[in-house]
Amino acid sequence: LAGLSRRPDTTVLRWGHRFRDQRVTSHVALTARAFGAAGFVLTDVNDNEVKATVEKIVANWGGQFRFEMGKPWKQTISEWRRKGGLVVHLTAYGENLQASNVVERIKAAGKDLLIIVGSQKVPQEFFSPDVSDFNVAVGNQPHSEVSSLAVFLDRLHQGEELKWDFKGAKLRIIPETHGKKVVRARK
Numbered sequence: 718l719a720g721l722s723r724r725p726d727t728t729v730l731r732w733g734h735r736f737r738d739q740r741v742t743s744h745v746a747l748t749a750r751a752f753g754a755a756g757f758v759l760t761d762v763n764d765n766e767v768k769a770t771v772e773k774i775v776a777n778w779g780g781q782f783r784f785e786m787g788k789p790w791k792q793t794i795s796e797w798r799r800k801g802g803l804v805v806h807l808t809a810y811g812e813n814l815q816a817s818n819v820v821e822r823i824k825a826a827g828k829d830l831l832i833i834v835g836s837q838k839v840p841q842e843f844f845s846p847d848v849s850d851f852n853v854a855v856g857n858q859p860h861s862e863v864s865s866l867a868v869f870l871d872r873l874h875q876g877e878e879l880k881w882d883f884k885g886a887k888l889r890i891i892p893e894t895h896g897k898k899v900v901r902a903r904k
């Protein structure tokens with residue numbers, strides 16, 4: 718990817734996928750990609766439809782983006798921590814990202830980040846320092862895993878990710894004041 722370096726690595730962990738509500742997990746993954754994360758992990762379950770959706774977007778719209786699924790969340794987190802990465806849990810109950818310096822502290826650490834987003838009520842352990850180095854609130858009002866992830870990643874990357882050029886794209890949008898323009902890369 719052009720633009721910002723992908724170090725430190727930011728990977729999003731989605732806990733609590735619901736098969737009757739698959740699109741939300743797909744939207745979490747696509748938000749992760751579009752807002753500059755390097756990868757996505759759907760823990761505890763396999764969903765091949767979500768995988769196919771994400772892989773199709775990456776194939777058409779470019780960039781590199783890791784997709785994993787099925788590993789238990791405890792294993793994913795313990796492996797991440799063992800390699801020296803930090804864990805950030807996005808939750809309405811955490812430190813307010815606007816009213817505190819939590820984002821500066823996370824950036825200053827300069828480490829790879831695993832960003833947990835939940836769905837329904839998450840396991841209590843997620844709040845513990847044994848799991849999460851930081852519990853971060855995108856405002857202390859309940860909203861959604863998609864909105865909280867977008868705002869957090871955008872603060873982390875200071876908006877620069879919105880200008881990134883996703884390498885190897887087959888399709889590219891040419892921004893227009895009015896209208897829709899999509900060009901195909903030459904083979």
Ligand SMILES: C[S@@+](CC[C@H](N)C(=O)[O-])C[C@H]1O[C@@H](n2cnc3c(N)ncnc32)[C@H](O)[C@@H]1O
Pocket residue numbers: 807808809810833834835836837838839853854855856857858859860861862863865
């Ligand atoms: C629809 S919410 C459900 C939260 C659930 N009711 C609870 O009490 O834990 C799903 C996910 O969105 C994220 N989320 C919602 N509001 C948030 C906020 N204000 N700040 C950060 N993350 C938030 C969290 O990751 C949460 O697990």
